[in-house]
Amino acid sequence: MVDPGGAGPVVAGRRPTMKDVALLAGVSLSTVSRVVNGENARPDLIARVQHAVGMLGYRRDLTASTLRRADRVSASIGLVVADVGNPFFAAVQRGVEEVARERGVLGFTGSSDEDPDRERELAQALAGRRVDGLIIVPTGHDQSYLLPDRQAGIAVTFVDRPPRHLDADVALSDNAGGTATAVRHLLAHGHTRIAFLGDRERLFTTAERLRGYRETLLTAGLGVDPALIRIGLESSAAAEAATRVLLGGPAPPTALVAGQNLLTVGAVQALRAADRQHEVALVGFDDVPLAAAVDPGISVVAQRPVELGRRAAELLFARIDGDHGPSRTAVVPTDLVPRGSGELGAARFR
Amino acid sequence: MVDPGGAGPVVAGRRPTMKDVALLAGVSLSTVSRVVNGENARPDLIARVQHAVGMLGYRRDLTASTLRRADRVSASIGLVVADVGNPFFAAVQRGVEEVARERGVLGFTGSSDEDPDRERELAQALAGRRVDGLIIVPTGHDQSYLLPDRQAGIAVTFVDRPPRHLDADVALSDNAGGTATAVRHLLAHGHTRIAFLGDRERLFTTAERLRGYRETLLTAGLGVDPALIRIGLESSAAAEAATRVLLGGPAPPTALVAGQNLLTVGAVQALRAADRQHEVALVGFDDVPLAAAVDPGISVVAQRPVELGRRAAELLFARIDGDHGPSRTAVVPTDLVPRGSGELGAARFR
DNA sequence: CTGAAAGCGCTTACAG
DNA sequence: CTGAAAGCGCTTACAG
Numbered sequence: 001m002v003d004p005g006g007a008g009p010v011v012a013g014r015r016p017t018m019k020d021v022a023l024l025a026g027v028s029l030s031t032v033s034r035v036v037n038g039e040n041a042r043p044d045l046i047a048r049v050q051h052a053v054g055m056l057g058y059r060r061d062l063t064a065s066t067l068r069r070a071d072r073v074s075a076s077i078g079l080v081v082a083d084v085g086n087p088f089f090a091a092v093q094r095g096v097e098e099v100a101r102e103r104g105v106l107g108f109t110g111s112s113d114e115d116p117d118r119e120r121e122l123a124q125a126l127a128g129r130r131v132d133g134l135i136i137v138p139t140g141h142d143q144s145y146l147l148p149d150r151q152a153g154i155a156v157t158f159v160d161r162p163p164r165h166l167d168a169d170v171a172l173s174d175n176a177g178g179t180a181t182a183v184r185h186l187l188a189h190g191h192t193r194i195a196f197l198g199d200r201e202r203l204f205t206t207a208e209r210l211r212g213y214r215e216t217l218l219t220a221g222l223g224v225d226p227a228l229i230r231i232g233l234e235s236s237a238a239a240e241a242a243t244r245v246l247l248g249g250p251a252p253p254t255a256l257v258a259g260q261n262l263l264t265v266g267a268v269q270a271l272r273a274a275d276r277q278h279e280v281a282l283v284g285f286d287d288v289p290l291a292a293a294v295d296p297g298i299s300v301v302a303q304r305p306v307e308l309g310r311r312a313a314e315l316l317f318a319r320i321d322g323d324h325g326p327s328r329t330a331v332v333p334t335d336l337v338p339r340g341s342g343e344l345g346a347a348r349f350r
Numbered sequence: 351m352v353d354p355g356g357a358g359p360v361v362a363g364r365r366p367t368m369k370d371v372a373l374l375a376g377v378s379l380s381t382v383s384r385v386v387n388g389e390n391a392r393p394d395l396i397a398r399v400q401h402a403v404g405m406l407g408y409r410r411d412l413t414a415s416t417l418r419r420a421d422r423v424s425a426s427i428g429l430v431v432a433d434v435g436n437p438f439f440a441a442v443q444r445g446v447e448e449v450a451r452e453r454g455v456l457g458f459t460g461s462s463d464e465d466p467d468r469e470r471e472l473a474q475a476l477a478g479r480r481v482d483g484l485i486i487v488p489t490g491h492d493q494s495y496l497l498p499d500r501q502a503g504i505a506v507t508f509v510d511r512p513p514r515h516l517d518a519d520v521a522l523s524d525n526a527g528g529t530a531t532a533v534r535h536l537l538a539h540g541h542t543r544i545a546f547l548g549d550r551e552r553l554f555t556t557a558e559r560l561r562g563y564r565e566t567l568l569t570a571g572l573g574v575d576p577a578l579i580r581i582g583l584e585s586s587a588a589a590e591a592a593t594r595v596l597l598g599g600p601a602p603p604t605a606l607v608a609g610q611n612l613l614t615v616g617a618v619q620a621l622r623a624a625d626r627q628h629e630v631a632l633v634g635f636d637d638v639p640l641a642a643a644v645d646p647g648i649s650v651v652a653q654r655p656v657e658l659g660r661r662a663a664e665l666l667f668a669r670i671d672g673d674h675g676p677s678r679t680a681v682v683p684t685d686l687v688p689r690g691s692g693e694l695g696a697a698r699f700r
Numbered sequence: 701c702t703g704a705a706a707g708c709g710c711t712t713a714c715a716g
Numbered sequence: 717c718t719g720a721a722a723g724c725g726c727t728t729a730c731a732g
Contacts, residue, residue, distance in 0.1 A: 015718090033727060059499060064413075065478075066708095068726045087439075108458035125412070129479055148365075264623055266638055293618045392718085414708070415710055416724095418709080
């Protein structure tokens with residue numbers, strides 16, 4: 001309950017400033033600034049300043065510091081994710097922070113909750129606090145609001161979904177390719193009635209995964225049955241309900257592709273509730289914890305969310321370092337992980 | 351690819367300032383400030399300022415703004431969690447953001463990765479950026495470094511673990527009570543050899559859960575066998591290995607208490623690998639996704655992480671609103687969720 | 701090396 | 717209501 005560093009501020013309720021430190025140490029403001037910033041100074045002055053800093057509990061005001069600095073570098077970046085509740089974005093955040101940390105840069109994250117207004121609010125709040133760069137999972141349909149910020153020197157990179165009405169770097173998963181792999185895998189096991197569970201239609205990732213699903217079926221010479229496509233699912237519970245409806249329909253699917261980790265969980269729950277988890281095949285997009293512990297194991301097309309975050313951060317730092325080349329898109333591959341649920345054959349339905 | 355709001359800054363590479371806006375609009379700096387802040391002004395001047403703002407792509411510099419503001423209110427708070435990779439902390443973050451959002455306050459989150467230096471670095475970076483308050487999951491053994499920040503008017507609250515060497519509000523789970531419930535539940539099913547898997551020993555949550563485990567065994571008149579206590583486990587993989595060792599030992603446990611969500615996953619994997627998941631009982635502390643889909647279902651003592659985050663935020667905002675009363679501790683209850691793995695009897699071992 | 705002074709982009713009394 | 721001026725807490729040429 002004590003402050004080992006000193007007695008606290010001289011004036012209660014007011015934060016001590018460099019001026020207070022200078023006064024106490026008997027040096028000029030300039031000298032305090034230099035010592036605090038680790039520049040060269042006479043050893044005895046350094047000692048006096050450090051003593052005063054400790055006595056007063058002085059902390060540099062970074063808002064004033066970045067305001068005045070010529071280079072305006074804050075050694076911090078901002079990240080706006082779509083939903084902190086989703087482990088996928090937590091892993092993306094981790095990837096971003098890993099790279100930032102290697103460079104001695106701090107990351108601040110906010111969650112838009114898939115609300116375009118909030119995305120903009122957060123991005124501008126971070127930009128207004130003068131982060132050096134911004135990594136955004138765009139949820140709105142227009143990111144041109146960032147143009148002034150970027151022209152003013154704030155680097156902007158996107159992750160998981162590309163920006164719209166703004167030309168910028170982006171790191172994406174191979175959404176269509178990964179979904180195509182999932183569908184081909186199910187086709188190879190004899191399935192022809194394959195349903196698709198998807199998130200909000202307006203999301204780029206939903207559209208891409210749906211495209212991979214459709215194109216693969218068409219390429220295989222199969223039609224696309226609209227009754228087997230359930231999108232607009234925003235939660236596990238929604239996916240569970242949609243799966244229940246599909247299973248109870250007149251011509252139920254023999255296999256499911258769940259377009260997102262939370263939807264996979266919902267689909268598994270519905271299959272188990274109907275005790276058909278050993279009968280109806282399932283491949284999830286994006287991995288889920290405990291997928292191997294369930295019976296049957298849940299086959300997935302795994303994303304590499306940490307790598308996605310890392311790639312986005314690398315793209316961002318290249319810009320911060322002065323790269324002015326044309327926009328780049330980094331595509332991170334997906335990995336098919338067979339665990340049982342995706343290898344259930346369609347034979348039993350014949 | 352166009353800026354619908356205007357042509358971008360007059361001077362490329364330099365962010366337009368209020369001065370630029372004032373010049374273009376033909377009004378004073380004061381008027382621009384008032385219009386930008388939504389204060390009253392003559393309608394024609396408002397229009398001219400807004401037009402200039404749009405033309406230039408002007409954005410208020412929040413660092414300058416909070417520097418000058420008398421009240422120094424930034425309408426933002428900072429959150430430092432221990433590990434973004436853990437869904438528990440993602441849920442805490444969500445709870446904090448929910449409350450902040452209700453108040454029109456933005457939250458910025460950083461992850462200490464259980465590194466005390468990084469905790470301090472992040473907390474001070476946020477404090478230095480003049481957030482109105484700070485919510486911290488302390489990972490270091492000393493939080494007195496925050497004293498100067500708090501005396502300077504930044505509210506500080508802790509969550510999940512109490513601070514050390516600093517008297518402050520904190521929101522905690524009922525760690526000892528929850529673990530006691532888990533142990534009593536296993537005792538009621540006839541187990542007497544109950545192992546405990548725990549995270550890093552230095553963490554408050556590990557210590558409390560271990561205390562709940564020990565005291566319950568002693569109260570029941572059973573001894574505490576050190577061979578059944580495995581702590582210092584930092585990952586699922588570590589818990590899996592520890593479980594394997596326990597099962598292969600000379601006097602193996604008939605039941606396990608996993609002290610944390612990631613450890614529960616590891617324990618489940620080890621039990622399944624040994625094909626003993628229907629034999630050795632398991633109760634996890636903190637819920638895990640898909641716990642109900644595994645066979646047997648995973649019984650847990652669930653925490654309420656979102657509520658924990660909400661409570662911490664409520665404590666914080668009470669301080670921001672001027673409450674100067676003594677420090678408070680909010681304890682959030684846990685809930686026993688039986689799903690099968692915790693209800694396996696010990697009979698088969700006799 | 702050190703210190704006095706200017707100024708970063710804003711807000712806010714103050715006078716009109 | 718509006719505008720001119722001071723000043724928030726710093727950094728950084730500049731002169732010594």
